[in-house]
Structures are given as C-alpha cells and as structure tokens.
Amino acid sequence: MKRVRLLVFNAALGVLDYRLPEGMAIEFGSVVIAPLGPRQVLGIVWEAERLKAKEVPDAKLRPLLEVLPVPPLRAELRRLIEWTADYYCAPMSAVARMALASSAALRGGTTTTEYRLTGEEPTRMTPQRAAALDALQGEQATIRELAELAGVSEGVLRGMVGAGILEPVTVDLDRPYPAALPDFAAPDLNPDQQAAADAFIAATRGHAFAPFLLDGVTGSGKTECYFEAIAEALQLGRQVLVLLPEIALTENFLRRFEHRFGVPPVLWHSSLKSSERRRAWRAIVQGQAQVVVGARSALFLPYANLGLIVVDEAHEVSFKQDDGVRYNARDVAVIRARFESVPVILASATPALESMQLAEAGVYRRIALPDRFGGATLPEISVVDLRAEVPERGRWLAPRLVEGMKQRLARGEQSLLFLNRRGYAPLTLCRHCGYRFQCPNCTAWLVEHRFSGRLACHHCGHEVPVPEVCPECGTGDCLVACGPGVERIADEVAEILPEARVAVVTSDTLNTPEAIGAFVAAAEEGAIDVIIGTQLVTKGYHFPELTLVGVVDADLGLEGGDLRAAERTYQQVAQVAGRAGRGEKPGEVLIQTRHPEAPVIAALAAGDRDAFYDAEAQARREAGAPPFGRWAAIIVSSEDQAEAQMAARAIGGTRPDHPDIMVLGPAPAPMALLRGRYRYRLLINARRSAELQRVIREWLDALTFPQGVRVNIDIDPYSFV
Numbered sequence: 001m002k003r004v005r006l007l008v009f010n011a012a013l014g015v016l017d018y019r020l021p022e023g024m025a026i027e028f029g030s031v032v033i034a035p036l037g038p039r040q041v042l043g044i045v046w047e048a049e050r051l052k053a054k055e056v057p058d059a060k061l062r063p064l065l066e067v068l069p070v071p072p073l074r075a076e077l078r079r080l081i082e083w084t085a086d087y088y089c090a091p092m093s094a095v096a097r098m099a100l101a102s103s104a105a106l107r108g109g110t111t112t113t114e115y116r117l118t119g120e121e122p123t124r125m126t127p128q129r130a131a132a133l134d135a136l137q138g139e140q141a142t143i144r145e146l147a148e149l150a151g152v153s154e155g156v157l158r159g160m161v162g163a164g165i166l167e168p169v170t171v172d173l174d175r176p177y178p179a180a181l182p183d184f185a186a187p188d189l190n191p192d193q194q195a196a197a198d199a200f201i202a203a204t205r206g207h208a209f210a211p212f213l214l215d216g217v218t219g220s221g222k223t224e225c226y227f228e229a230i231a232e233a234l235q236l237g238r239q240v241l242v243l244l245p246e247i248a249l250t251e252n253f254l255r256r257f258e259h260r261f262g263v264p265p266v267l268w269h270s271s272l273k274s275s276e277r278r279r280a281w282r283a284i285v286q287g288q289a290q291v292v293v294g295a296r297s298a299l300f301l302p303y304a305n306l307g308l309i310v311v312d313e314a315h316e317v318s319f320k321q322d323d324g325v326r327y328n329a330r331d332v333a334v335i336r337a338r339f340e341s342v343p344v345i346l347a348s349a350t351p352a353l354e355s356m357q358l359a360e361a362g363v364y365r366r367i368a369l370p371d372r373f374g375g376a377t378l379p380e381i382s383v384v385d386l387r388a389e390v391p392e393r394g395r396w397l398a399p400r401l402v403e404g405m406k407q408r409l410a411r412g413e414q415s416l417l418f419l420n421r422r423g424y425a426p427l428t429l430c431r432h433c434g435y436r437f438q439c440p441n442c443t444a445w446l447v448e449h450r451f452s453g454r455l456a457c458h459h460c461g462h463e464v465p466v467p468e469v470c471p472e473c474g475t476g477d478c479l480v481a482c483g484p485g486v487e488r489i490a491d492e493v494a495e496i497l498p499e500a501r502v503a504v505v506t507s508d509t510l511n512t513p514e515a516i517g518a519f520v521a522a523a524e525e526g527a528i529d530v531i532i533g534t535q536l537v538t539k540g541y542h543f544p545e546l547t548l549v550g551v552v553d554a555d556l557g558l559e560g561g562d563l564r565a566a567e568r569t570y571q572q573v574a575q576v577a578g579r580a581g582r583g584e585k586p587g588e589v590l591i592q593t594r595h596p597e598a599p600v601i602a603a604l605a606a607g608d609r610d611a612f613y614d615a616e617a618q619a620r621r622e623a624g625a626p627p628f629g630r631w632a633a634i635i636v637s638s639e640d641q642a643e644a645q646m647a648a649r650a651i652g653g654t655r656p657d658h659p660d661i662m663v664l665g666p667a668p669a670p671m672a673l674l675r676g677r678y679r680y681r682l683l684i685n686a687r688r689s690a691e692l693q694r695v696i697r698e699w700l701d702a703l704t705f706p707q708g709v710r711v712n713i714d715i716d717p718y719s720f721v
C-alpha cells in the first residue's frame with residue numbers, strides 16, 4: 001500500500017493523506033482529485049516529511065480519484081509556496097491556488113466555446129436584446145462574460161443563441177503564441193547601457209541566482225537594457241517573467257516589446273477572459289509562452305523553465321497585495337529567483353530604501369544609469385510656495401504654473417498636472433446645515449464624480465447619484481465641493497486655457513487596454529495639450545513634447561500616519577518630474593507646496609537624492625523601522641463592533657513578552673469601518689533578529705475567535721489604514 005500526502009485546496013483542512021490506487025502514476029507536484037466526504041477536492045502531491053498531517057491508520061485511507069493531465073508543480077515552485085506561506089503567515093493552500101490560477105485550465109480539453117454576434121437582426125426586439133446588440137459588437141467570449149459585458153442575464157443571451165443572433169465559435173486553447181525574435185530590432189546601446197546589458201546577459205547565461213538593482217534615472221533606457229537580457233533568454237530557450245505594478249502600464253510595455261521583438265508577449269492579469277487565461281496558463285506550464293508580462297499574480301505561475309525575472313518600477317507599492325495572501329511580489333520575486341537559480345532585475349529610477357540598503361550591503365548588485373539617453377537632460381525643478389504665490393480665489397494652480405502652461409500651449413508643447421485624487425472633490429457638504437456625505441460602509445467621505453454625476457466611495461464601491469437636495473435638511477442647490485480632484489483641475493484648466501485639448505487620466509477613465517492605447521497614441525501624436533492625472537501617469541510614459549510638469553499638491557502624500565509617507569512622496573514626485581523633457585527640449589517641473597521646508601520637498605528641489613535617502617535611512621534607523629527593524633500588523637475585523645473589539649482585546653491581553661518585540665495597540669484602525677466591517681489593529685515592531693513569524697503564529701494559535709471574526713496578519717505592511 002502506498003500512502004500519499006496531499007496539500008488540499010481547503011484552508012481549514014490543509015493537509016490530508018490518501019491511498020494511491022493500483023496503476024495510478026503520480027510524482028511530487030502532481031495535481032490530483034481526491035474524495036472529501038461526499039465531495040471532491042483538488043490537491044497537490046507533496047513530500048510527506050515537509051508537511052505535518054493528522055496520523056490516520058492505513059485502513060482508513062481513501063483512494064485518490066484522478067491525476068489531472070497537467071505537468072506536476074516543480075520542486076522549485078513547491079519550495080516557493082512553502083516559503084511564502086511561512087513568511088507571510090498564510091495558509092499554504094491559498095498560496096498554491098495562485099499557481100494553478102484557473103481550475104478550468106487543469107481539466108484536459110484543448111478547446112472551448114465562445115460566442116459572438118452573427119449580424120442577424122432579431123425578429124423580436126426587446127430592450128435587453130437591444131442592449132446586448134449594442135454592447136457586444138466585436139466581442140467574443142463565454143456566455144457568462146458576455147452577460148457581464150452587456151449587463152443582461154445569461155438567459156437573454158441563450159435566447160439569442162437559439163434565435164441565431166449569437167453563434168458559437170470553437171476556440172483552440174493550445175494554439176501556440178508566435179515566437180519572439182531576439183534580433184528583430186536590436187538597439188544601439190550607449191556605453192553605460194551596454195555595460196548594464198552585458199552584466200545581465202552574462203548572468204542570464206550563467207543560470208545562477210543573481211539579484212540586480214537597475215538604478216537608472218528617468219529616461220535612461222532601463223527597459224532597453226533588460227530587453228537585452230530577455231533576448232539572451234530567448235536565445236537560450238528559457239522563459240522570462242516581467243512584473244509590472246499595474247495593468248495600465250502593460251499596454252505601453254506591449255508596444256515597446258513588439259517593436260523590439262516583433263511579436264507581443266504573453267499577458268497575464270486578473271481581467272483576462274477565461275479562454276485567454278486558460279490558453280496562457282497552458283502555454284506557461286508547457287514552456288511555450290516565452291515572455292510573460294503581468295501584474296503580481298503572474299509570479300506564482302508554474303513556469304516550465306524560467307530563465308530570468310524582471311520587476312519593473314520595483315519601488316511601487318502596488319506590488320504589495322493587501323488582501324488574501326498579503327505578499328510583496330517584489331520580495332517574493334527575489335526569493336523565486338533564488339529557488340530557480342536565475343537572475344532577477346529590479347528596475348527603478350527611485351528604488352525603495354529597502355532595495356538601496358540591500359545593494360549597499362552587497363546582497364544586490366547595483367547597476368547605475370546616471371544619464372538620460374540621447375543627450376536629454378534631467379528637468380529643472382523648482383518649488384512654488386503656495387503661501388507666497390497664491391492661486392486665484394477658488395482655484396488651485398498658482399500664477400507661475402498657469403503662466404508656464406500658457407507658454408507651453410503657445411509653443412505647441414505639452415504640460416502634465418499631477419494630483420493623486422480621483423473625481424471632482426474629495427468632500428462634499430451642505431452649505432446650509434453642514435451635512436457631510438459619508439459612506440455607510442466605510443470610514444470615508446464620498447467623492448463627487450462629475451463625469452458620472454455620482455458620489456462614490458473609493459474603498460467599497462458604494463455609489464449614489466448626486467442628490468438634488470440635502471438629505472439632512474432638504475435644502476435644494478446647497479452642495480459645496482471641498483478641495484480639488486483631477487476633474488476639478490480639468491475645469492480650472494478649461495477656464496484658463498479654453499482652447500487646450502485636455503485629457504484626464506485616472507483609473508476611472510483609463511480602464512481598458514483600448515482606452516490606454518488611445519490615450520498614448522493621442523499624446524504621442526500631439527493631440528493632447530494638457531494631461532491631468534493621478535499616479536497612473538507618473539511613470540512609464542515617454543512623451544517627447546512634454547516639457548512642463550506641475551505637481552498640484554505635493555503635501556497630499558505627507559498627510560496621514562504612513563511610515564513610508566516621505567519616501568512615497570519622494571518617489572511619486574521624482575517619477576512624475578521624470579516625465580518632463582525626455583526629448584530634445586528641456587523640461588521644467590513646478591512643485592506646489594505649503595511646506596517648502598519639509599526635508600523631502602527640499603531634497604526634491606535640490607535634486608539631491610542621496611541627501612533624501614540618507615535622512616530617510618537615519619530616521620528609519622532611529623525608529624527601528626524597515627529595513628533596520630521589522631513591522632507586522634494584526635487586523636481584527638467583524639460586522640459586529642463589540643465582537644471585533646473583544647477579539648482585539650483578547651489578542652492584546654495575551655501579547656508575547658519578548659525583549660525584541662514591541663506590541664502597540666489594539667486601537668481602532670484609522671479606517672475603523674471598511675466594507676461594513678469594524679476594524680481594530682495591533683502594530684508589532686521587532687528587531688531583525690526576532691523570530692517574528694513564529695512568535696505571532698504561536699501567540700494567535702493559542703486563541704479561538706467567534707465565527708464572524710477575521711484575524712489577518714500583515715508581515716512587512718505598507719498600508720496603515
């Protein structure tokens with residue numbers, strides 16, 4: 001009899017033993033189906049000595065049912081799953097789920113059925129059918145996805161299939177992706193770039209763990225350098241993973257990649273259609289997908305023969321996942337590279353302090369690109385002290401910035417205004433009674449969006465139409481907007497530069513690949529004079545005619561208790577400043593602030609990056625903050641406030657007594673109510689030497705909580721709300 005230990009996809013059970021039936025062939029990493037009570041469960045065959053399970057006598061073991069027809073997860077990936085679960089105190093099954101990503105892809109079947117419009121007019125028209133006809137032009141997807149797109153029920157669409165208005169199409173999931181050509185359009189690199197590329201190429205050939213920090217100023221051509229390493233991996237027949245911080249950047253990357261290698265890379269992100277997802281996953285496990293570019297979820301996929309990992313814009317906070325498994329994709333990418341014995345390149349113009357520190361300690365090899373490519377110079381940065389240079393009443397742009405924009409418009413150049421606030425105004429209140437619009441589910445104001453005529457919560461998605469009268473006092477026409485969002489700045493620009501063509505760029509307006517593509521094309525063609533955007537436009541883009549950048553409110557990021565607030569402000573402003581003057585014409589940056597004396601603003605104005613990093617490192621060292629000490633958070637939540645508070649107190653009351661660990665709280669979270677759940681937080685500060693995870697696990701494992709209470713552990717937290 002042979003015993004098999006499974007990691008099962010059920011967080012409560014975790015690990016279970018089974019019997020291997022006669023004639024069934026498995027290996028470690030095989031993906032299998034096993035019985036669980038009256039149901040079935042997915043599992044991965046694991047090394048028994050690495051997973052603890054409840055001892056069950058042989059006679060009681062039930063047999064495995066089936067081995068799925070996919071390659072077993074390789075040992076390197078199994079080790080990564082173990083490491084991630086252990087480090088982030090997450091269930092292993094939750095981590096492993098990210099490797100499998102699509103249960104449909106596991107189930108044989110190399111084709112699937114999608115539907116599209118036939119062009120046939122319905123003989124019986126209904127409002128739903130009309131809506132579907134309208135929304136589904138040019139679309140092809142499963143019934144469920146089409147129903148979502150069109151906002152009608154699946155039943156309506158099935159009826160349309162019956163009536164011949166929609167037709168099925170068989171999609172081949174194993175049709176190969178076209179081959180990328182390493183020599184399609186190789187650039188001439190300048191000497192610095194060549195040195196960087198040579199180091200990356202040698203490491204890629206070497207097939208050993210080699211972490212790099214590619215620290216190059218904005219516009220230095222970091223992408224071109226790591227493209228050379230990708231070309232080398234392609235020559236060697238090895239796969240490459242490129243992680244980008246957000247989907248919005250992939251469109252731009254795609255175009256550059258295609259320009260360099262002749263074909264687009266394979267995309268991976270959360271909004272892929274199910275057929276695209278299945279096709280990509282299968283090509284990834286079979287090694288046919290050569291270069292995969294994606295958001296952080298691409299990190300755990302079962303690559304057949306990974307040869308290189310690139311993390312671009314590696315300083316970005318969005319690499320940290322803030323729900324489910326709370327991992328940092330940048331850090332786990334380095335760990336994956338170590339298990340896979342491959343190089344990993346972290347690229348950024350504004351590296352995280354943590355990465356700088358590791359480079360200084362010699363753990364990462366730092367490769368510098370100190371100059372912009374092609375003789376372009378870094379922009380001239382100056383500070384606009386809003387206390388001295390006051391914008392006109394009811395306006396937000398200081399006269400100097402307005403003047404600069406007028407000049408750019410007259411010269412046919414572009415300006416970019418950065419304000420990290422979506423919508424029209426962050427707070428709306430009643431002039432008559434002072435009523436403030438607040439989200440019923442969250443500790444947050446509702447943000448007015450004039451484009452859509454709605455008040456929206458940016459945390460839970462709650463939305464209401466902007467009311468005619470105040471819901472509190474019933475007065476009409478009494479709502480006042482407080483503070484600016486990008487939409488309000490757009491109104492101001494329309495008043496001061498009525499002839500300017502303006503694009504507002506936020507996740508509300510740029511939410512599809514088509515919209516992003518159209519924006520980039522318009523900006524490149526010079527069809528846009530003024531871009532007004534959130535952090536979405538701060539990085540990655542290259543518009544040669546853009547010569548003026550205005551930071552509308554540099555103080556915004558410094559509010560709130562985030563321990564990395566100064567660093568984040570530095571990065572955002574330096575990145576957005578880096579969009580100016582990338583072509584032949586020099587760039588200018590104006591930073592509006594009420595605190596010109598703040599160290600981060602002063603460092604930005606002086607262009608003194610080292611001074612900023614030194615001061616920041618010093619402050620963190622004194623606070624025992626990362627990378628010198630460590631933080632962890634425990635977040636307790638429940639729909640019942642008393643229950644949440646009690647659970648938080650129980651945790652606080654049993655805090656470990658440990659010389660290297662300090663526990664702060666529990667206290668109500670700054671976001672005390674989020675999506676209808678009451679939240680309490682504990683913050684843990686530890687020395688690097690403390691076995692932080694073990695201490696937290698033992699501490700919490702000893703407690704039991706009511707059903708409705710969720711206790712989340714956040715190791716190396718970025719969010720302090």
Ligand SMILES: Nc1ncnc2c1ncn2[C@@H]1O[C@H](COP(=O)(O)OP(=O)(O)OP(=O)(O)O)[C@@H](O)[C@H]1O
Nearest residue numbers: 187188189218219220221222223224349373540542
């Ligand atoms: N060797 C080269 N030959 C031709 N064009 C180049 C070369 N190096 C860089 N460029 C061009 O210069 C521009 C800036 O390069 P790139 O966008 O890679 O810079 P970056 O370092 O990633 O900047 P950022 O951090 O600001 O995004 C791009 O349009 C790129 O195509």
Ligand SMILES: [Zn+2]
Nearest residue numbers: 439442457460
């Ligand atoms: Zn809300």
